[in-house]
Amino acid sequence: MPHVPRLFCSSSTESGDHCGSEMRPEKIGERVRVDLANGDPYYLISLDRWTCSGCGISVLLSGPAQRPIAHHFEPDFDEREFATTVRLAR
Numbered sequence: 130m131p132h133v134p135r136l137f138c139s140s141s142t143e144s145g146d147h148c149g150s151e152m153r154p155e156k157i158g159e160r161v162r163v164d165l166a167n168g169d170p171y172y173l174i175s176l177d178r179w180t181c182s183g184c185g186i187s188v189l190l191s192g193p194a195q196r197p198i199a200h201h202f203e204p205d206f207d208e209r210e211f212a213t214t215v216r217l218a219r
């Protein structure tokens with residue numbers, strides 16, 4: 130049986146209240162462009178967006194089988210569409 134993650138929000142509000150609500154998958158397979166730490170485009174991947182049922186923050190999560198859809202050096206990379214961008218850590 131595949132592992133199904135359960136995500137819980139650990140954010141705090143400005144007043145210091147702890148959220149702690151369970152997060153739910155909002156969109157499976159959102160197209161995301163991953164950039165290097167310096168902002169250069171690196172590759173496209175499909176990630177899952179999970180949103181907090183309490184405070185509404187969201188995260189993008191990769192699954193164990195998710196691999197890049199396209200790399201920056203491919204000729205049609207600049208024409209490919211994506212919903213948002215993220216950036217790798219240095």
Ligand SMILES: [Zn+2]
Nearest residue numbers: 138148181184
């Ligand atoms: Zn929350």
